[in-house]
Amino acid sequence: MKLCVYTVSLGGYDRLLEQPVANASEADFICFTDDPDLTSETWEIVHVTPRFPQDLHRSSRVFKILGDERLAPYDVTICVDASVELRATPERIAADWLTPEVDLALAPHSFREKVIDEFDEVVRLKYDDPARVYEQLNDYALSYPEVLGAQPHWGGFLVRRNTPAVADAMRLWFDQVLRYSRRDQLSLMMPLTVTGLRWRAVDVDNFESEYHRWPVIGERKVALGKARSQPYGPMLAELRRNERRIRELEAEVARLSAEPVQELRETIDHFSRELAASTEVNRQLEARVMSVQREVWERDVMLREADSIAGSAKTLRRNVVRRIRSTLQRR
Template sequence: MAIHQNRSFVCFFYCRCVPTDMSLDSADSNIVVYTAIFGDYDVLIDPEVIESGVDYVCFTDDERLTSDVWEIRNVTPMTDSALSNRRIKILTHEYLEEYDISVYIDGNIQILERVEPLVEDYLSTADFALYKHPKRTSVFEEGESCIEQNKAEAGPVCEQLKHYRDAGFPDDRDLSENRILFRRHQNPEIKDVMWSWWREVSERASRDQLSLMFVLWKHDLEYNLIPHSVRDAPQFAIHPHRPDGYLGSIWPYWMSIRTDPDPGLLKNTGFYFERSLSVLKNEGFLALLSKSTSLLVRTLATQIKEIGDRLGVIGPDQIYSDEYYAKRRQDPFRSESHEIADALVERFQPSSVIDYGCAIGTYLERFEEHGVTINGVEGNSAAFRHAVVPNDRLEQHDLRQPYEPDDYYDLVLSVEVAEHIPERYARTFVNTLAKSGEVVVLTAAPPGQGGTHHVNEKPPEYWIQLFDDHGMEYDRETTDELKEEIVVDSLYHVPENIMVFKKTDL
């Protein structure tokens, strides 16, 4: 896409400081929305609303990437893909000299509404604006979280935070969320701040959220901190990052379904065929030929497992291995399970919880830390060898069979288990959950998600009807709120698939 110098806006925001009243009416001001995608980390997503006065620019190392909306600018990456992104994210004035105002967005952000009104509003009194972090309130909390989730090495982070404390940086300074940045990046003060920020990111821990607020404080730069997170901004949507392996190879097609849904393409029967078409379109015939075995094997494997279930030769012990459960002890799986449990504790304030299909008990581990009485039910014996809670809190049971709970719980939890229960046992499974407590929180893989032994992927309406048959009503309001409150990366299926059910007499 050609750059038009007389445009008011451009994506990959690049701006020059507008004098006096900072309005956008000046003839020499223009706007860009931009992003930077390196190393197949994200899939480029077109905006739902394309503004005639805005340019859209994507920096990438992928020479195959094309777009009818975004101007693709190929650049040679640094050794570290994350640093390649952050350099362009931070040093906008080095890469977008032809623009005055810039809006940076992460590669997994989609624009849903016009951005020009946001620029008018957020840059009306300052040359830099950004959103507030959705969960943490200080750089020091962020540092602890990075260490806990293995997002950065503990040594450099601790050294960096000590340096900030020694410099007098206050503990109560708000924390920003750096997914989206609004800037008049040609302002000399902004340039100085961005260079300082880049030095922090390139010379210390590379997590940019650790250093930005310190740099703004050090330079005493005036900025607008938007009083909510990006997730609460109706103008944007956050999509999952591109996964590794084969699923990553068909992620562009999957994202096209997410952003422009066609329910017919999500039916189990045609899903693998549609994925084949995607590989053919995006990578060519030879790539399809080399991957066709995987496509056929995965379809055939699901059918074989369904037959095995019917013959009674496949049970819980045949689904996941010791290696699988050993991995679940590590971050980010464990730490993100804790974050999800934190959200459920804050929402429901339970005194007791039972988790059906609890695996090694990472959710229960966090509930117990909150003082909640816990019990878990799991069918695979390998999980008990890697459990993170005492085995006397767990019971082995095949959830295809009826189960009588020994108590009535404040909260009943089952995370990504329902899709493993063959359909003929689904009512038995739901009956177990429904008679165990007042509130059930269920996540269940929908058609097309795919996964090991997913023999019963159903849309939410299927489970809503089953729970209704067992005297439990779908709580849409609480479900929608939890989808927003739970912010995780690796376990993104949990907020996507979550459903809350309550007894109809509550």
């Protein structure tokens, strides 16, 4: 079995770790990097050009997920993050992890229960643009709800056979990373859930096991793992649209002669006069309405006073009649 361990180091995000177990192994150790000055005692340094120069995170996923043509001769590859230190030889890892009936093996996430929890954590830690993360979450909720409810798995330690089934699943995984969030653990379970790939979860702790230790960090450039501080959006395209609009307006102004401009001014004056006349008419109508309302109010007051006087007269008349009757009865 031809075996290779490989890692990716672009932009100097992590200082490259030496792998002492390489001295006890027949496997090849390859580091894909864009650093022309990087050297190592245990890794074979392979210089590459990032596919997306302004997106080193996705550029590194090209190698992590899809691999490279230099890996084609190998029967099994072990991809580890640059901050993973191996404690067991690649031969033992491949024998223990890749049982005959599976083509891929990886570890479950040690401290996340469901994939949907990983979405929330990526937004909280500002690892990617929330709009992109929530779009992926919404799309998965509609198309792959079973993925969101699945237990997440750790992508920092992948053991894979070189088979067409693995290649197809990895292509689907990388498509998700290109279309949605660059955080590959959000989409890792999608190809593992919806394809027929034969895979296995190896129950080891993500941080430390008999096979590895993680993270072993030195001189990490944390900012490279965060989302950009400025808002995402096609700012250059917007600037270009504004430049074209300015030129259109300048050309339109240049085409205008004095006569059309004067006509426009006369039209504006005409509408201004009509507006002023309309305003005066409105003012007169409002004054008339107020006058009528006051007249109605005054008449209403007079009617209420008349009703009050009539009521008082009626009461007085009843009292007079009552007194006259009382006087006659006493006689």
